[in-house]
Amino acid sequence: MTELTIEQVDVDGAIREGAATIEGDPRASFISRAALGAAGLMSGGAALAALTGAASAQVSANDASILNFALMLEYPERDFYRQALTQGGAGKGEQRRFTETVAAHETAHAAALVKVLGSSAILAPTFDFYATVVDPAKFRATSITVEDTGVKAYKGQVPLLQSPVILAAALSIHSAEADHAAWIRRISGADPTYTGAFETPLTKDQVLANAMATGFIVS
């Protein structure tokens, strides 16, 4: 049996330095200090740059179709959180912080996808979210569904992508959606890791069926 210390696994010091500094320290700062230079860590910003740096002409038809499918999910997510911020659903305290944070993230996801797709990007439909953006309890329940579905939708599509650059960006969005899902679940008193040790992807057809069942898409 080999004896390993945490130092040997944590080769670039990210765990130890992070554990020492996490309190009150923006996560990005120790990541850049500890890991960016030597270990080839790609920051969120770099993933975004890599994604938007890919000219739309270089995106294969296969990948464009998948990205448009992702965009079809990001548009309603973005509008859902934005409307909840102005119509009361965001509530207050931690729930409002969640809504502000996630509204910004989904806006960034949609903008990145539009930029990569260029003229082949689908246009945003019109949505009606009814009481789910007005009533804080209904907002929480819908938010859980939206984020859990988002995680499983990206998970199903990532292995189908051809471009490694786009695949990397899609993976980085995928786990960000999982962060959102766990957060709103904990705020709601629901199990953040309700899937257990494994989370199963949804196919495109399953996601589309779920999306249509919400009745949120007006036109």
Add this chain to the structure above:
Amino acid sequence: MDLKILQYALTLEYLGAAFYESALRHARLSGEAHEIALTFRGHERAHVGFVSQVIRSLGGRPHAPEKFVFGSATRSRQAFLKTSAKIEEMCVETLNGARPPVSKPVLMGAGELVSVEARQASWVRTVLSVDPAPFAFNPDLTMRSRWRA
């Protein structure tokens, strides 16, 4: 390629399983921190089984668990939570680094685990009152580093 990477992933899962086991023994946890340690130990043990199975299916032999020394990291609630957050973030960043030439089946396997690790990281961060979703685009460690194995 796949087998070297999978053996590294197995080390990470052994690390996680041993860490939560050690915390449950030594950190005198209660309430939500105890629930986290218990839940995550179960997940990491299941992941050990899953990764071992994938290694065997590719004709390899899963290596024996390393012995980990956690020191003060599992001796108090606060140290446990902080280290847990870092371990889970490292797992997310590592799994996010999976891409070709890693084969598609292994990629899909990594995908099944990564959102669970992300949910764990986010949960622990909420308990620590640290931003549970710090990035619109989560970072990854590229092939050149972790996945070099």
